[in-house]
Amino acid sequence: MIEIKNVTFHYSGLDQAGLSDFNLSVTDGECILLCGASGCGKTTVTRLINGLIPHFFKGELTGDVCVNGLDIKQQELYNLAGIVGSVFQNPRSQFFSVDTDGEVVFGPENIGLPKPEILTRKKQVVQELNLNDLLGRSLFDLSGGEKQKIACASVAALLPDIIILDEPSSNLDWAAIRDLRDAMQLWKSQGKTIIISEHRLWYLKDIIDRAVYMEKGRIVNEWTRQEFSQLTEKELKSYELRPVTLEERYIRQFSNVSKSGNENPADQRNLETGIDGDDLLCLTDFYFTYTPRKYLFVKKKLTPEDEEICDLRIPHLQIEKGKIVGVIGDNGSGKSTFLRCLCGLEKTCIGTVEVSGRTYHGRQLTKICYMVMQDVNHQLFTNSVLSEVLLSMEHPDEKAAEKILESLDLDEYKEKHPMALSGGQKHG
Amino acid sequence: MGNGYRKSLNIRFHLDPRTKLLLLILFSVVVMIDVTDGPAYIVRAIMTYIPVVLVCLEGKPHVGARFTVLFILATWLMEITQENIGGIAGMLILFLCYMITQFAPTMIMVWYCISTTKISEFMAAMNRMRLPQGLAISIAVMMRFFPTLSEEYRSIRDAMRMRGIAFGGGKVTKMIEYRLVPLLFSCISIGDELSAAAVTRGLGTPVKRTNVCEIGFHSKDYVVIAVTLVLSILYIYLSV
Known part of the structure; x- marks a missing residue:
C-alpha cells in the first residue's frame, strides 16, 4: 500500500521539475504506469516511493508519503531496502560488483541475511528470471539488456513487496524488452506492487492496471488498462505519448529476422543502383574485431581472411551522397562498431571509403566524418556554448559561429555552460 | 585495466585475496631497496619472476614472454650504457631502463592482483581480517x-579526435582541460547514480554484512607465501 498525500517537492539548487500538490494511492498488487513528457516529474514520483527523496536527493518536501504503513520521512534508506526495490534507467551505473554472481547476492548480503538463505534466494531468482547463462561472467562484458536483467535479479533477490522501474527500457532492444516484460509479469503474478515510469508504452499495455499521465509535476489524467489500450493514435498524439500499439506491427516484422551471432544482413547486399560513380560513397573491406588473435610482439594486420573472428564484416557497401542512411539492428549486432570504424576511431579496422575518386582510410576518415555520440557529456569541452562552437571551426570566426547557433535556436544560451543545458539541447 | 577484468574472471590459479595483499606489500618493500649487483641482485631477479609466473599460470603466457624480453633488454642496455654512453642521452636511457627493471615487476603484480580479484572476494577478505567495513567499502568502490x-576516458578521447582537438590546438593546458572537465562531470554523475542504486539495495545497513563468497588459504597459497617471504627476508638481509 502506497499513499502519497498532498506532496509538493522542489529539488534544492536545481531548476529540475519537482512535484506540486501530488496525490496518488496504490493498492497492494497493483501495477501503475507513470507516463508523460521528459521532465514531467515521473522520476521524482519513483524517488519519493523508494526514499531517495528526501534522503538522497535533497530538497523542500511537504506532504506525506507512506509505504506499507511506514512514513518515508522517518525511515532510514536501508530499512526500505527490503520493502522497495528499484531498477534504474542506466544499466551501466547500477551495478556494484564486477561479476554477475556477486551482483545478484549484493542486496541480501548488505542486509546481513544468513548465508544459506542468500544462496536459496539466489537459486530461486536465477531460475525465475532464466539467468543460468549469465552467471559467472564479468558485468563489463554484458550487453545493456543483460545488465538490466541482472539489475532486476539483484532487486528481486531482496524479495521486496514493491518494485519500482524508472525508464528501464531506454537502452534495450526488443528481445531485451520482452525479457523485461516477462520479469514484470512474473512479479505481478507473485502479487508484488509495480510502479513503472516509461516512455515506451506498447510493451506495457497488457500488464498495467492503471496508467497515470503527468504534466509539470501534476496528474492530469488517469486511465484503466482497458481505456488505455483503446486510446486512439490521435489522442495519444495530443498527449505527446508514444504509440501503444503501433510499434507491435514492426516488432512482429523484425523479430523474426534471423539473429545468428553478429551476422550483418547488409553483408551480401550490393546496392546496384545505377547511379553515377561520383555520387557514391564506396565502403570496402570493413572488417574489425574486438578480440584480435593473441600476439607475441608484433600485431598482425587484419585481413578479409580473418572473417570468422571478426565482429564486423562488410566487404562492400555503397551509399548515395547527401542521403540520410539509417543503420538498424538488435543490441550487439554491430551498429556502433560500424559507425566507429567508419569514423576512423578503430585503428585496426582496415576499411577504406572512396569519395569522388579519392580513397580515405584510417585517420583520414576522422577528418571527413563526424559522429554525434550517445553520451553527450563526453563531447563538450569548454565553458560556454559559443566557445564550444568556435573550438571545432578551422578558422575561429565569432560571426559565423553565432549564425550556426541561430540556425539551431541556441543563440539565447550562448554564454551558458554547456553542461547546464538539457539533453536535447546538448545534442545540438 | 578494464580489459583485465574482462578476460580474467575465469580464474585458473586461484589465490586467496589475503595472499595477494601480502605479496603486494612485500613487493613494495623490495622496490624501495635498491641493489645493482652481488648476491642480493640475484635474489631480486628471482623475485621479479614471481608475478610473471603468476600471470602465466593465469593463462597469459604471451604477457609473461613480452615482459621477459623487455626485462632482459633493459638490463643489457643498462650495462652497455653505463660503460659506453655518457652525457644526457646516457642519463635518459639509464633512467628509462632503471624504471623498467625496478618498477615493472611491481606494476605487473598490481595488475595481476586487481584483475584477478572479484570485489566480493575482496570484501570477504577484508571482513576476515576484521578491518572496518567503511574502509572495505571505500576500497571496493x-x-x-x-x-x-x-x-569513460576512452569515449572522451574518441570525441576529441572526432572534433579534431586531440592535441588541444597545441596547448598542453587545453589538452588536459578538454580531457579532465568532461571526465569529472561524467564521473560525478555515474558516482551519483551508483550510490543511489547501492543505497536502495541496502548498502550501509548497520548490521554485519554477510559474505557468500568462499575464500580460504590452500596449499598453493602457502607455497607462494613461503617462497616470497623467504626471498624477501634473504634480500633484505643481503642488501642491508
Whole structure:
C-alpha cells in the first residue's frame, strides 16, 4: 500500500521539475504506469516511493508519503531496502560488483541475511528470471539488456513487496524488452506492487492496471488498462505519448529476422543502383574485431581472411551522397562498431571509403566524418556554448559561429555552460 | 585495466585475496631497496619472476614472454650504457631502463592482483581480517570505478579526435582541460547514480554484512607465501 498525500517537492539548487500538490494511492498488487513528457516529474514520483527523496536527493518536501504503513520521512534508506526495490534507467551505473554472481547476492548480503538463505534466494531468482547463462561472467562484458536483467535479479533477490522501474527500457532492444516484460509479469503474478515510469508504452499495455499521465509535476489524467489500450493514435498524439500499439506491427516484422551471432544482413547486399560513380560513397573491406588473435610482439594486420573472428564484416557497401542512411539492428549486432570504424576511431579496422575518386582510410576518415555520440557529456569541452562552437571551426570566426547557433535556436544560451543545458539541447 | 577484468574472471590459479595483499606489500618493500649487483641482485631477479609466473599460470603466457624480453633488454642496455654512453642521452636511457627493471615487476603484480580479484572476494577478505567495513567499502568502490573510468576516458578521447582537438590546438593546458572537465562531470554523475542504486539495495545497513563468497588459504597459497617471504627476508638481509 502506497499513499502519497498532498506532496509538493522542489529539488534544492536545481531548476529540475519537482512535484506540486501530488496525490496518488496504490493498492497492494497493483501495477501503475507513470507516463508523460521528459521532465514531467515521473522520476521524482519513483524517488519519493523508494526514499531517495528526501534522503538522497535533497530538497523542500511537504506532504506525506507512506509505504506499507511506514512514513518515508522517518525511515532510514536501508530499512526500505527490503520493502522497495528499484531498477534504474542506466544499466551501466547500477551495478556494484564486477561479476554477475556477486551482483545478484549484493542486496541480501548488505542486509546481513544468513548465508544459506542468500544462496536459496539466489537459486530461486536465477531460475525465475532464466539467468543460468549469465552467471559467472564479468558485468563489463554484458550487453545493456543483460545488465538490466541482472539489475532486476539483484532487486528481486531482496524479495521486496514493491518494485519500482524508472525508464528501464531506454537502452534495450526488443528481445531485451520482452525479457523485461516477462520479469514484470512474473512479479505481478507473485502479487508484488509495480510502479513503472516509461516512455515506451506498447510493451506495457497488457500488464498495467492503471496508467497515470503527468504534466509539470501534476496528474492530469488517469486511465484503466482497458481505456488505455483503446486510446486512439490521435489522442495519444495530443498527449505527446508514444504509440501503444503501433510499434507491435514492426516488432512482429523484425523479430523474426534471423539473429545468428553478429551476422550483418547488409553483408551480401550490393546496392546496384545505377547511379553515377561520383555520387557514391564506396565502403570496402570493413572488417574489425574486438578480440584480435593473441600476439607475441608484433600485431598482425587484419585481413578479409580473418572473417570468422571478426565482429564486423562488410566487404562492400555503397551509399548515395547527401542521403540520410539509417543503420538498424538488435543490441550487439554491430551498429556502433560500424559507425566507429567508419569514423576512423578503430585503428585496426582496415576499411577504406572512396569519395569522388579519392580513397580515405584510417585517420583520414576522422577528418571527413563526424559522429554525434550517445553520451553527450563526453563531447563538450569548454565553458560556454559559443566557445564550444568556435573550438571545432578551422578558422575561429565569432560571426559565423553565432549564425550556426541561430540556425539551431541556441543563440539565447550562448554564454551558458554547456553542461547546464538539457539533453536535447546538448545534442545540438 | 578494464580489459583485465574482462578476460580474467575465469580464474585458473586461484589465490586467496589475503595472499595477494601480502605479496603486494612485500613487493613494495623490495622496490624501495635498491641493489645493482652481488648476491642480493640475484635474489631480486628471482623475485621479479614471481608475478610473471603468476600471470602465466593465469593463462597469459604471451604477457609473461613480452615482459621477459623487455626485462632482459633493459638490463643489457643498462650495462652497455653505463660503460659506453655518457652525457644526457646516457642519463635518459639509464633512467628509462632503471624504471623498467625496478618498477615493472611491481606494476605487473598490481595488475595481476586487481584483475584477478572479484570485489566480493575482496570484501570477504577484508571482513576476515576484521578491518572496518567503511574502509572495505571505500576500497571496493575504487576497484569498481577503475574500469568505468577507463571506459569513460576512452569515449572522451574518441570525441576529441572526432572534433579534431586531440592535441588541444597545441596547448598542453587545453589538452588536459578538454580531457579532465568532461571526465569529472561524467564521473560525478555515474558516482551519483551508483550510490543511489547501492543505497536502495541496502548498502550501509548497520548490521554485519554477510559474505557468500568462499575464500580460504590452500596449499598453493602457502607455497607462494613461503617462497616470497623467504626471498624477501634473504634480500633484505643481503642488501642491508
